[in-house]
Amino acid sequence: xxxxxxxxxxxxxxxxxxxxxxxxxxxxxxxxxxxxxxxxxxxxxxxxxxxxxxxxxxxxxxxxxxxxxxxxxxxxxxxxxxxxxxxxxxxxxxxxxxxxxxxxxxxxxxxxxxxxxxxxxxxxxxxxxxxxxxxxxxxxxxxxxxxxxxxxxxxxxxxxxxxxxxxxxxxxxxxxxxxxxxxxxxxxxxxxxxxxxxxxxxxxxxxxxxxxxxxxxxxxxxxxxxxxxxxxxxxxxxxxxxxxxxxxxxxxxxxxxxxxxxxxxxxxxxxxxxxxxxxxxxxxxxxxxxxxxxxxxxxxxxxxxxxxxxxxxxxxxxxxxxxxxxxxxxxxxxxxxxxxxxxxxxxxxxxxxxxxxxxxxxxxxxxxxxxxxxxxxxxxxxxxxxxxxxxxxxxxxxxxxxxxxxxxxxxxxxxxxxxxxxxxxxxxxxxxxxxxxxxxxxxxxxxxxxxxxxxxxxxxxxxxxxxxxxxxxxxxxxxxxxxxxxxxxxxxxxxxxxxxxxxxxxxxxxxxxxxxxxxxxxxxxxxxxxxxxxxxxxxxxxxxxxxxxxxxxxxxxxxxxxxxxxxxxxxxxxxxxxxxxxxxxxxxxxxxxxxxxxxxxxxxxxxxxxxxxxxxxxxxxxxxxxxxxxxxxxx
Numbered sequence: 183x184x185x186x187x188x189x190x191x192x193x194x195x196x197x198x199x200x201x202x203x204x205x206x207x208x209x210x211x212x213x214x215x216x217x218x219x220x221x222x223x224x225x226x227x228x229x230x231x232x233x234x235x236x237x238x239x240x241x242x243x244x245x246x247x248x249x250x251x252x253x254x255x256x257x258x259x260x261x262x263x264x265x266x267x268x269x270x271x272x273x274x275x276x277x278x279x280x281x282x283x284x285x286x287x288x289x290x291x292x293x294x295x296x297x298x299x300x301x302x303x304x305x306x307x308x309x310x311x312x313x314x315x316x317x318x319x320x321x322x323x324x325x326x327x328x329x330x331x332x333x334x335x336x337x338x339x340x341x342x343x344x345x346x347x348x349x350x351x352x353x354x355x356x357x358x359x360x361x362x363x364x365x366x367x368x369x370x371x372x373x374x375x376x377x378x379x380x381x382x383x384x385x386x387x388x389x390x391x392x393x394x395x396x397x398x399x400x401x402x403x404x405x406x407x408x409x410x411x412x413x414x415x416x417x418x419x420x421x422x423x424x425x426x427x428x429x430x431x432x433x434x435x436x437x438x439x440x441x442x443x444x445x446x447x448x449x450x451x452x453x454x455x456x457x458x459x460x461x462x463x464x465x466x467x468x469x470x471x472x473x474x475x476x477x478x479x480x481x482x483x484x485x486x487x488x489x490x491x492x493x494x495x496x497x498x499x500x501x502x503x504x505x506x507x508x509x510x511x512x513x514x515x516x517x518x519x520x521x522x523x524x525x526x527x528x529x530x531x532x533x534x535x536x537x538x539x540x541x542x543x544x545x546x547x548x549x550x551x552x553x554x555x556x557x558x559x560x561x562x563x564x565x566x567x568x569x570x571x572x573x574x575x576x577x578x579x580x581x582x583x584x585x586x587x588x589x590x591x592x593x594x595x596x597x598x599x600x601x602x603x604x605x606x607x608x609x610x611x612x613x614x615x616x617x618x619x620x621x622x623x624x625x626x627x628x629x630x631x632x633x634x635x636x637x638x639x640x641x642x643x644x645x646x647x648x649x650x651x652x653x654x655x656x657x658x659x660x661x662x663x664x665x666x667x668x669x670x671x672x673x674x675x676x677x678x679x680x681x682x683x684x685x686x687x688x689x690x691x692x693x694x695x696x697x698x699x700x701x702x703x704x705x706x707x708x709x710x711x712x713x714x715x716x717x718x719x720x721x722x723x724x725x726x727x728x729x730x731x732x733x734x735x736x737x738x739x740x741x742x743x744x745x746x747x748x749x750x751x752x753x754x755x756x757x758x759x760x761x762x763x764x765x766x767x768x769x770x771x772x773x774x775x776x777x778x779x780x781x782x783x784x785x786x787x788x789x790x791x792x793x794x795x796x797x798x799x800x801x802x803x804x805x806x807x808x809x810x811x812x813x814x815x816x817x
Contacts, residue, residue, distance in 0.1 A: 190804075199699075202459070203394055207637075229328065250298070250299060250302070250305060251294065251309035257288070257291075257445075259288045261285060262316070262317075262351075263319050264462045265319075265351055266318065266321055267320050267352040267353075268287055268321045268345070269320070269355060270324075270343065272355075273360070274341065274359050274360060275325075275341040275342045275359075276342050276357075276360045277357050277360065277363070278344050278362075278363045278364075279346075279353055279364045280344075280366065282347075286346075286348070286813075287345065288345065288347075289343070294307070295307040296338035303374045303562065306334075306337060307416055310328065310339065312325065312326075323331045323343070327339055332762070348368075349368045357373075359376070360377075362380055363379075364382050365382075367386065369386075371408075371445065373393075377395040380393055389408030393413070396506065397414075397416070398417075399417040400418045401422070401758070406425075408424075410428045410430075412433055418438075419435070420437070421441070426446040426447070431451045432452045436456045437456070437457050440459070440460070440502065446504040448506045449506075450509075450511050450513070451511065453511045454514075455511070456516070457517065458516055459518060461517060464500055465500050466500045467497075468504075468505075469492070469493045469506040470506070470507050470508070472491075472509040473491055479517040487555065489643060510721070532580055532582075533577060533579055534590065535575055535576060536576050537574065540572050540602065541571045541572075542597055546631070547602060548602060548603060550562075550604050555607065556622070557607055557623045557642035558608070559626070559643045559645070560645045561627050561645075561646050562636055562646070562650065563627070564650040566631075570597075570604055570631070571629045572626060574624055575624070576590050576595075578619050579620045580619055588617050592619075593608070593622060594607075607625065610622060610624075623643070633652050635652040639657045640661070641660075644663075644664075645658050645661065647665045647666075647668060648666050648668070649670040650670065653697070653808065654670055656674045657675050660676070660679050662676070662697070665684075668686045669687045671688075672688065672691070674691070676695065680695070680697035680700070680715070681698075681700070682698075685703045687705050687706055688708065688723070689724075690704050690707070695712070698715050698718065699712040701722075706723065707726075710730045712730045715730075716734045718735075719735075719736070721740060722739060722744065725745035726745060728749045730752070730754055731751075732753050732754060732811075734757070735755075737758045739761060741761055742761050742763045742764040743803050745803060746803050746804045747806065747807075750774075750809075751808070751810070752809075752812075753810070755812040755814070758815070758816055760805070763799070766797070766801060766804070768781065768796045768798070769794075769795050770793070771792070773809070774790045775812065780814045781796055783795060
């Protein structure tokens with residue numbers, strides 16, 4: 183038995199910790215801002231899901247809001263070896279794991295079912311199964327929910343676990359819509375938590391965490407470091423040593439009270455990193471920040487080009503080493519007790535800037551064209567005025583102040599008016615180096631009458647548009663492109679970087695390469711193309727066509743489908759969540775991949791191809807899902 187478990191345990195850990203993107207771990211991305219503060223308990227999550235998903239669907243929670251609630255308890259003990267692996271799989275409820283010195287795994291669970299009738303609630307409560315498969319070196323605990331039907335009305339299901347395991351045991355757990363807390367675990371820890379908080383304390387073994395959703399992730403007392411891959415989390419890691427790897431997209435990371443020896447690798451995208459250094463410590467730190475700010479209480483030499491900042495605090499013999507990479511976010515490094523202060527200018531030069539503003543009157547039929555030939559951010563805002571106002575902030579990096587005025591003067595912004603068009607251009611002297619200038623940029627704030635059509639062509643930086651009512655076209659060579667609250671037809675393209683759209687009327691045409699493409703709450707037709715990046719579409723209000731190569735596609739529709747869906751991914755995975763009240767005919771095809779579905783489908787599997795079809799409601803809209811070289815998950 184022991185040899186068998188020794189073979190099974192690494193496979194279990196590998197399956198959980200690799201977490202292929204097609205698995206159900208990833209099919210939701212940010213369950214709306216309303217769930218953001220719901221990490222304190224499953225009652226709050228249940229109420230929010232209830233509001234969002236609507237009647238007729240099984241919900242999580244403790245039965246609050248249901249006319250009838252049925253509860254039952256489960257409690258069993260299972261003898262094991264001294265250091266077994268305990269695997270727990272749950273949905274809709276918390277998992278809390280403690281340790282003791284007994285060679286026994288104790289599983290206690292509270293099962294709750296809420297429904298519109300007492301009979302239905304009692305039936306569901308009895309049908310929820312706590313399945314435990316015990317062995318000397320491996321104990322598996324899994325929640326099995328019954329099938330539900332629309333004629334059951336509004337229901338809620340939840341299972342809350344309290345598990346006690348041997349002190350030297352390892353823990354593998356996955357949870358969907360629920361918190362996971364583990365204290366005093368002596369073996370390895372592997373957690374996959376979707377839309378719930380994570381709380382780890384005093385972990386003696388290695389730690390691996392994958393977290394999805396805007397919830398807290400807290401880890402304290404990590405004797406052997408840990409690996410954290412997160413999306414949207416508010417992460418706090420303290421009292422850690424060893425190898426520490428942290429990656430967070432769209433969330434924050436705070437590190438403090440790090441041990442005397444560590445090697446930390448921190449990556450933050452579209453978020454923030456706060457690093458607290460103990461007084462007297464002299465770590466070796468390298469930091470790269472793209473499209474963000476870096477402040478530090480440690481002396482750091484700096485260099486940079488355009489929107490990229492590279493900073494270094496060398497300490498060749500230090501046992502504390504840290505590498506920080508941030509994009510579209512800020513990094514703050516402070517010495518505990520001393521506060522944070524901006525670092526002085528580095529060897530590559532000091533920063534000098536100057537701003538100028540121009541205003542011109544425009545006609546209601548004019549088109550505004552912006553040609554940003556110099557790197558820098560371009561922000562276009564719609565205003566209720568009849569004039570166009572441009573504020574240009576010129577920035578140069580210079581070794582001395584002597585030639586800074588000449589270098590700033592060599593950066594030009596001009597406004598040219600002609601019949602039916604107003605053109606804003608930026609330009610730089612062909613040889614800025616003759617002033618001693620090592621880097622430069624021009625940031626534009628363009629305020630335009632909101633009804634005008636706008637065209638932007640930019641080379642490098644962050645280009646954004648908001649509050650516009652006319653047709654808008656944004657083109658970028660590299661950097662980031664974003665738009666929000668645009669009522670007219672919208673086109674966005676980025677050759678190297680991310681594209682983001684939210685709360686727009688549509689139609690929207692968006693394309694990206696080497697960056698994520700995120701489209702949220704667009705009421706008209708969406709056409710999306712991406713290469714070597716992820717495509718994420720939330721709450722579409724019309725037809726959707728998406729093509730992706732070399733990245734995953736995820737679509738979330740909490741309300742009934744409002745248009746035809748045509749999603750295709752090549753060399754990536756595809757996942758979709760659609761409301762059960764939808765009226766849609768589904769066709770699902772996977773080549774060199776597999777199909778997983780919570781919606782009943784029928785079809786065939788032949789060789790490396792799988793093809794299935796199914797129907798929700800009357801099948802008013804068509805939903806076509808295709809993946810080549812990847813899996814498809816339908817929920």
